[in-house]
Amino acid sequence: MTALDETAIGGLGASRRRVEDARFVRGRGHYVDDIHLPGMLHMEILRSPLAHARIVSIDTSKAWEIPGVRLVLTGEMMAQRNLAWMPTLSYDTQAVLATDKVRFQGQEVCVVVADDPYIAKDGCEAIVVEYEALPAIVNPEQAAAPDAPVIRDDKEGQTDNTCYRWAVGDAAATERAFAQADVVSSLKLHYPRSHPSPIECCGSIADYDAGTGKLTVYMTTQAPHIIRAAVALVAELPEHMIRIVSPDIGGGFGNKVPIYPGYVAGILASILLGKPVKWIEDKSGNLSSTGFGRDMYLDAQMALRSDGKILAVRMHAVTDQGAFFADAQPSKFKVGLLHSAFACYDVPVGLITAEGQYTNKAPGGVAYRCSFRVTEAMFFQERMVAAAAADLGIDAAEIRRRNLLTDDRFPHRTAFGFLVDSGQYHKCLDLGLDAIGYEEFKRDQVAARERGRLLGIGISTMTEPLGAGNSREYDILGIKMFDSAELRVHMTGKAILRTGAKTQGQGHETTWAQIVSHELGIPADDVIVEEGDTDTAPFGMGTYASRSTPVAGAAVAMVARKVRAKARKLAAHLLEVSEEDVEWELGRFYVRGAPERGATIQECAAAAYSNMPDGMEPGLENNAYYDPPNLTWPFAVYIVTVEVDPETGVWDVLRVVAVDDCGVRINPMIVEGQIMGGLTEAYAMANMQFQTYDADGNQVGSNYMDYLLPTAWETPGFELHEVVTPCPHHPIGAKGVGECAAVGGPAAFVNAVHDALASTGVRNIDMPVLPDRVWQALQDGRDVSGAPPVRSDS
Amino acid sequence: MTSFAAREITPGAEDEYRITVTVNGERRVVEVEPRLLLAHLLREGLGLTGTHLGCDTTNCGACTVLVDGTPVKSCTMLAVQADGRQVTTVEGLGTAGELDPVQEGFSVEHGLQCGFCTPGMMLSARALLDREPDPSEEDVRWALSGNLCRCTGYQNIVKAVLWAARKEAGR
Numbered sequence: 001m002t003a004l005d006e007t008a009i010g011g012l013g014a015s016r017r018r019v020e021d022a023r024f025v026r027g028r029g030h031y032v033d034d035i036h037l038p039g040m041l042h043m044e045i046l047r048s049p050l051a052h053a054r055i056v057s058i059d060t061s062k063a064w065e066i067p068g069v070r071l072v073l074t075g076e077m078m079a080q081r082n083l084a085w086m087p088t089l090s091y092d093t094q095a096v097l098a099t100d101k102v103r104f105q106g107q108e109v110c111v112v113v114a115d116d117p118y119i120a121k122d123g124c125e126a127i128v129v130e131y132e133a134l135p136a137i138v139n140p141e142q143a144a145a146p147d148a149p150v151i152r153d154d155k156e157g158q159t160d161n162t163c164y165r166w167a168v169g170d171a172a173a174t175e176r177a178f179a180q181a182d183v184v185s186s187l188k189l190h191y192p193r194s195h196p197s198p199i200e201c202c203g204s205i206a207d208y209d210a211g212t213g214k215l216t217v218y219m220t221t222q223a224p225h226i227i228r229a230a231v232a233l234v235a236e237l238p239e240h241m242i243r244i245v246s247p248d249i250g251g252g253f254g255n256k257v258p259i260y261p262g263y264v265a266g267i268l269a270s271i272l273l274g275k276p277v278k279w280i281e282d283k284s285g286n287l288s289s290t291g292f293g294r295d296m297y298l299d300a301q302m303a304l305r306s307d308g309k310i311l312a313v314r315m316h317a318v319t320d321q322g323a324f325f326a327d328a329q330p331s332k333f334k335v336g337l338l339h340s341a342f343a344c345y346d347v348p349v350g351l352i353t354a355e356g357q358y359t360n361k362a363p364g365g366v367a368y369r370c371s372f373r374v375t376e377a378m379f380f381q382e383r384m385v386a387a388a389a390a391d392l393g394i395d396a397a398e399i400r401r402r403n404l405l406t407d408d409r410f411p412h413r414t415a416f417g418f419l420v421d422s423g424q425y426h427k428c429l430d431l432g433l434d435a436i437g438y439e440e441f442k443r444d445q446v447a448a449r450e451r452g453r454l455l456g457i458g459i460s461t462m463t464e465p466l467g468a469g470n471s472r473e474y475d476i477l478g479i480k481m482f483d484s485a486e487l488r489v490h491m492t493g494k495a496i497l498r499t500g501a502k503t504q505g506q507g508h509e510t511t512w513a514q515i516v517s518h519e520l521g522i523p524a525d526d527v528i529v530e531e532g533d534t535d536t537a538p539f540g541m542g543t544y545a546s547r548s549t550p551v552a553g554a555a556v557a558m559v560a561r562k563v564r565a566k567a568r569k570l571a572a573h574l575l576e577v578s579e580e581d582v583e584w585e586l587g588r589f590y591v592r593g594a595p596e597r598g599a600t601i602q603e604c605a606a607a608a609y610s611n612m613p614d615g616m617e618p619g620l621e622n623n624a625y626y627d628p629p630n631l632t633w634p635f636a637v638y639i640v641t642v643e644v645d646p647e648t649g650v651w652d653v654l655r656v657v658a659v660d661d662c663g664v665r666i667n668p669m670i671v672e673g674q675i676m677g678g679l680t681e682a683y684a685m686a687n688m689q690f691q692t693y694d695a696d697g698n699q700v701g702s703n704y705m706d707y708l709l710p711t712a713w714e715t716p717g718f719e720l721h722e723v724v725t726p727c728p729h730h731p732i733g734a735k736g737v738g739e740c741a742a743v744g745g746p747a748a749f750v751n752a753v754h755d756a757l758a759s760t761g762v763r764n765i766d767m768p769v770l771p772d773r774v775w776q777a778l779q780d781g782r783d784v785s786g787a788p789p790v791r792s793d794s
Numbered sequence: 795m796t797s798f799a800a801r802e803i804t805p806g807a808e809d810e811y812r813i814t815v816t817v818n819g820e821r822r823v824v825e826v827e828p829r830l831l832l833a834h835l836l837r838e839g840l841g842l843t844g845t846h847l848g849c850d851t852t853n854c855g856a857c858t859v860l861v862d863g864t865p866v867k868s869c870t871m872l873a874v875q876a877d878g879r880q881v882t883t884v885e886g887l888g889t890a891g892e893l894d895p896v897q898e899g900f901s902v903e904h905g906l907q908c909g910f911c912t913p914g915m916m917l918s919a920r921a922l923l924d925r926e927p928d929p930s931e932e933d934v935r936w937a938l939s940g941n942l943c944r945c946t947g948y949q950n951i952v953k954a955v956l957w958a959a960r961k962e963a964g965r
Contacts (some may be wrong), residue, residue, distance in 0.1 A: 021838035021901040024909030025893065027844015027884030031910065068964050118829065199848040199856050199944055200910045250846065250910025251944050283849040505908030505945045673946060677907065680947035704853035705944075712948040713939040 004587040010524030011517040011586075012732060015669035018504075019525075029248045032203045032664040040205065041070055043266050044120035044128050046110040048102035050280060051138070051360040051697020052151070055108045060110065062126035066430035068115040069123045075099035075109070078268065085154075086234045086264055089226075089257070089476055090334075091111065093155070093165075094363060096261040102131070103151055103323035104696060106288030108261040113269045113277055118227035139787060140297065140318045140357035140424030144278035149324060151358045154325050162355035163325045166334040168416050174351040181303035185388040190766045190787050192690040193295035193361075195287050195701075196368040197709065198504075202252020202290055203280035204263045208272035210618065212746030213535065216243045216273070219263060222252045222502055226476060228534045230259045235267055246532035252504035253681075254366040257328040257544050257615025258291050259508030278586055286701040291328065293368025295320040295361075296376045297787070300558040303389050308399045310388070313350040313415075313757050314341055315380060321356045325364035328544065329372045330474040330481065336365075336373025336514050337465055341381045341417035344404040344425060344463040344635060349409035360697045369467050369742040371545040371679055373461055375418040378462040382747030386458070386754065387763055396459050404429065404461065418465060421565070422636040422729050428723050429461060430658040432637035435721055441595035449759065454644040455654075456756025460748035461638075465631035466736025467550025476541065483547070484538035485514065485555035485564055488621035494526045497559075500540010502532045506738060507670045507781040508548065512556050513733065514666050516637050520567075520601050521587020529787060538623055546736030547731050550727075551668065555626035557731035567604040570620075573613040574599045584788070630729045634662040634734035636658060638748035640680070644756040649775030653683065653716035658745075661723040663730065668722075674738045680728050683746020684710045686753075690768050690786075813877035817842070818886030826873045832856045833868035835876070836883055843885035845846060848942070855941030858914030859883050865921045865940070867914075884913035887920065895958035896920050905954030907945035909950045914939045919955045 010016040023029055049058040060072040065475030075097035076364060079083040083091045098109050099124055137143045137151060145163035152158045204219040221227045224244040232239040249256060262279045270277040281290070297318040308652055317338060321327075329336045335354040340352065357367075368375070389399040404425040411421045438457070445455040471480035482501040497512055513527035531537055540552060564584070570577040572591035575597055582589045590598035599607075608620035641654040658675055665671045680690075688708040691701040701707035726733030746767065753769050754762065762777040767788030774782040810825045813961065817840060822841055831851055833921035838844045857869040878915035888894035896916045899905065906912040922929055922937035929937070930938060934955045935948070943951060 017901055020909065021906060024895040024902050024906055024912050025884075026888070027842070027913045028846075029909045031843075031846070032836075032846070036838075118827070154888070197944065198908070199854055200846070200908070201848075201944060248846075249908060251908045253944065280847075283851065283854075320938065493951070507907070587812045671908060673904050673950060675949035676949050677945045678947075681944075704849040704851050709942055709944070711939040711942060712935040712952065718947065718949055 003585045005522050006518065006586060008522065009517050010514055012514060012664065012666055013337065014514060014523060014667065016510055016514060016667055018507050020507060020509050026678045031200060031248045031250055032205065032220050033280050035205055035218050035247065035443060036208060037205060038067055038296055040276040040278055041113050041115060042117040042120050043111050043113045043269055043277050043279040044117055044124050045108050045262055046112065046124040047285065048098065048105060048107040048109050049290065050102055050131055050133055051136040052134040052649065053102050054134060054333060054608040055101065056130040056132050058110065058781060059128040063112055063123040066119060066126060068119040069112060072275055073097060073111045073265055073269065077685065078345050081268065083234065083268055086259065086332045088324055089328045090325045091331065094324040094326055096264045100154060104360050105697055106285070106362060106702065108289065109355040111265045111269065113273065132621045135138045136360040138359060138361065138693045138695060138697050140320050141357065143357035143359050147641025151360060161358040163321045163358050164334040165355045167353045169351035171351050173349040174314055175578055177349050178303040178314065181311055182306040183306060183392060185302045185391045186300065187384050187387045187764060189298045189764050190300050191294045191379055191381060192767055192786055194368065194685055194690055194708050195292045195707065196253035196255035196366070197707065198251025198253055198255055198313040201281040201283055201286040202256060202260055202262065204266050205276055205278045206266040207276040208270040208274065209273050214241045214243065215267065216245065217263070217267060218245045218247060218250055218556070220256050221246045222249070222256045222504060224502060224532055224534050225500060225539050226253055226479065226542060227259055229479065234264060239268045241350045244534045246502050246660045249504040252544070254328065254368040254370065254544050255291050256291065257366055258326055261289060276481055284703045287707055288699050289362050291326065291364035291366030293366055293370060294376060295750065298380045300380060300384055302384050304388055304392065306392065308392055308394045308402045310345060310347050310403050312385070313347055313354045315341065317352070317354040318633070318635050319354065319356040319365060320359050320361065321365055322359055322363040324360040325356065326363040327365035328367055328466055331373065331476060331478070332473060336372055337369065338373045340374050340418055340465045341377035343414045343418055343420050344405060344461060346405055347415050352416065361693055365592060367545050367737040371464060371468070372740065374464045375743045378464060378743050379747050382460045382462065382751065383738040390758065390763070393557050396437060400429060400459065401426065409663065413621065419630055420633050421462060421630060422633060423463060424725050425461065426721055428637045428659045428661055429597050431721055431723065432639050432657050435702065436617050436641065436655060436657045436717060452646065452758045454646055454756040456642045456644065456752040456754065458640045458748045458750065458752030458755055460744045460751065462744040464631045464740065464743050466546040466634060467628055468547055469627060470544055470629060471627045472704045479541065481541050482625050482627040483551035483555050484623065484625045485552060486538045486623040487559045489563060489605045489748065491606050493522060493605040495522055496528050497556065498537045499552045499556060500532045500538050501548040502601065504542065504543060506674065507549060507667065511666045511670060512553070515553060515556045516560050518732065519557055520564055520776065522601055539692045546738040550632045550730060550735050550736045551628055553734060554628060554731050555624045558626055559624035562624060564621060566620060567601055569610065569616065570604040570607045571599040574603060574607055588770050629729045632663065632730060634735040634737055634740050636660045636740045636744045638741065638745050642747040642752040642753040642756055644753060646778060649771035655719065656716050657719045657721065659721040659723060659740060660737060660740055661725050662740065663725060663727040663735035664733035666734060671737055672720055675741045679716050679718050679745050680710060681742040683715060683749055684744045686749035686767055686769055688768050697791060797853035812876050813874055815876045816880045818879065818882060819868065828872065829875045830875045831869055832871040832876050835873035836868060842883050842885050845850065846910050846913060848910070855914045856911050858917045858941060860917055860921055863921065863924065865918045872910055884916060887916060894920065895961040896923065896955065898939065899954035899961065903950050903954040903957050905946060905951040910939060911943045915943065915951060919958065923959055923962065927959060927962060931956065
């Protein structure tokens with residue numbers, strides 16, 4: 001008997017076609033808005049038109065008069081039930097419906113529940129709210145001014161707009177290193193506010209059954225179990241009477257991690273009315289009120305030797321948090337994992353300080369395709385390295401060669417405390433440089449410049465921490481960041497797998513089955529995967545921050561191994577030998593020394609239900625909770641070439657080369673899909689995608705006419721390359737990958753444009769590197785800040 | 795009809811119009827409010843939930859359907875404007891037993907991830923191949939530029955459409 005061909009059964013490394021596609025290409029996906037319950041009502045939200053204002057009065061009487069309007073809720077009515085405020089994921093509070101003040105444009109003020117959404121919208125328009133406008137604060141500088149109005153006057157003891165302060169590193173050692181530096185390279189920049197903007201907006205259907213006392217909420221959530229815990233706390237309902245169901249999700253990117261006012265108001269409405277209440281956000285609601293990413297200012301210095309060796313880094317970051325501190329992040333770290341900056345480099349010491357300021361902008365700071373602020377960390381890092389190379393006159397590839405960790409340095413403890421465990425950084429860099437034809441491009445660039453053409457090449461190299469926890473250091477609201485899987489093998493050898501993660505396009509239904517296949521030899525087509533229903537799925541922390549494969553994926557492998565351990569006992573029974581004499585090969589146990597005598601995993605499964613040995617518990621199933629010993633550390637090199645039009649400032653992407661080392665790839669096709677999606681986000685952020693506010697706090701970019709996203713037309717093509725350094729602690733050697741390109745990519749595009757402008761002396765143009773900014777820089781040779789405006793009357 | 799924007803139909807009610815729309819080859823007679831959007835008629839009135847709503851401003855293209863063979867964003871077309879016309883939604887692509895080559899191409903080339911933009915994207919692609927059976931990559935990118943995707947980066951979507959073109963040409 002020959003061993004199974006793992007690729008043929010859809011195991012590890014197979015580019016297996018996705019099982020999800022069968023329903024999606026037929027239009028038979030099951031998104032929350034596709035769910036229709038009998039007697040269902042519809043909820044719409046009335047939002048604040050002002051960024052900062054005291055609520056003088058709310059008159060809802062006209063709304064109640066509209067036929068078909070069933071309920072109007074105000075903040076006051078929520079307050080009567082102790083539901084006007086809710087906790088955020090960063091230990092702050094957030095208004096569900098405003099009671100005292102509105103604190104950002106788009107804030108939730110009232111909700112109307114009606115027979116259909118058209119009537120509910122009519123109801124919202126009939127509500128009269130009288131506001132007394134207050135000065136709006138639209139950036140952290142204004143917020144920190146001594147005479148700034150206090151936005152969060154609802155919080156006891158809050159006398160200014162400071163939201164948090166945080167520091168990590170060794171201040172004294174860093175000062176000493178700077179004192180010994182040949183050169184200090186400085187850089188100030190702003191990573192603009194950006195919205196994850198999945199095409200599907202947020203929404204929910206709350207269905208409270210007065211007969212059973214059970215609340216079911218169908219919801220666009222990336223983390224259903226966290227939501228269940230939060231609902232139990234907020235609504236004071238017993239956790240076993242809450243069922244959160246996350247159906248198909250039309251993209252998440254971190255936007256669908258937090259709990260939003262619409263969910264809470266919908267739940268109360270359903271409880272009050274005894275009917276299912278559907279709330280589907282419109283796009284401007286999504287863009288103007290739900291979790292954004294970034295909006296961070298950097299003031300940084302790097303100490304270097306004249307040969308380009310980095311001696312120390314010092315970074316001060318200021319975050320614009322909006323009106324509520326609602327970052328979805330591990331509670332121990334107030335500015336996410338910003339301190340993962342420089343993890344791929346040999347940087348002996350450093351200091352990072354950070355502070356957050358409340359402003360009259362939407363709350364958030366969510367992990368937008370990002371492992372908690374690592375996107376800012378890696379962008380800052382790679383812009384600082386590029387600036388240092390320019391300051392020293394050292395080639396951009398060469399300065400990286402001189403500072404990237406070499407293969408013999410692992411495991412490496414970074415200056416900020418992370419343990420980076422594996423990688424082949426120099427091999428990846430060389431592969432990328434080779435692929436783009438680095439030296440040749442540099443020659444072409446010189447020749448082109450002589451003819452007045454501006455060509456540029458940008459490099460970004462980075463490793464990032466993916467897959468939180470371990471549980472010692474990582475928790476959200478006190479819940480440790482582990483994950484889970486349950487596997488049940490039926491008597492015919494088919495199986496069902498459930499995990500605590502929640503797919504939103506990553507293809508878990510396809511890839512988790514491949515892990516089971518790898519571990520048990522059951523064909524992947526024989527394994528169905530379910531996620532997202534808290535009544536059936538084991539407790540897990542959900543899918544964001546590229547943590548599914550590192551944590552839930554590991555749990556899948558571990559539960560399969562537990563099942564295999566029991567199957568071994570069944571095989572020994574079937575083969576009438578002792579367990580010690582049973583050997584395993586993919587899909588089959590056999591007798592040591594007599595390989596022709598064997599029992600397949602399917603035969604073992606049948607025995608578990610029909611022929612188990614005396615005293616053995618029937619059945620073939622198990623569960624596993626996986627607490628990773630460390631984060632996973634993928635490495636990536638992104639290299640971009642551009643041409644800048646000196647007349648218009650428009651830049652075109654010539655080529656994009658990506659080298660990703662994310663360890664063992666479960667499904668290479670899906671991994672490449674993730675990388676290309678991330679590269680597109682990187683291009684978007686570098687080129688066009690951002691949200692800003694005018695001096696009065698009016699949001700620019702609150703709909704798709706103003707919030708630019710790249711289409712198929714602008715988006716460049718991508719050339720992908722691979723290096724595999726298995727993760728030393730993950731059961732199948734995999735590392736996270738979903739956001740590497742979105743994290744490391746932006747700096748490659750931005751560095752390329754700056755390289756094209758190298759002769760002008762311009763050191764920094766803030767993202768997005770818009771044509772008018774480039775044009776301005778070309779005109780006067782000065783840096784261009786993208787920071788939001790300061791009030792004209794202050 | 796479900797409850798959405800149609801509630802209980804009152805024949806002859808002043809604010810409702812009777813329209814006839816042929817949807818995926820099937821003639822449907824419905825009474826609708828004048829303000830009802832075509833997307834809502836399809837999704838809620840006719841239960842064809844494969845047409846998704848993404849942005850309300852005619853930008854994202856998730857709600858793209860074919861009206862008399864032309865891609866139209868059904869979130870900004872009134873249902874009454876579809877009176878007497880032929881509408882094709884994702885549910886009208888392929889047959890029960892066989893996928894349309896565009897659907898098959900999207901799966902083969904991994905042209906979708908979360909699947910939310912996919913129906914609209916496929917209908918724009920279908921319209922392209924109907925008028926240009928042998929498109930260039932540039933043709934495909936231009937034809938799909940009214941449909942946003944946040945997951946894939948488009949490269950595999952382009953490959954999917956070219957795959958379908960090759961399949962239909964028997965290549």
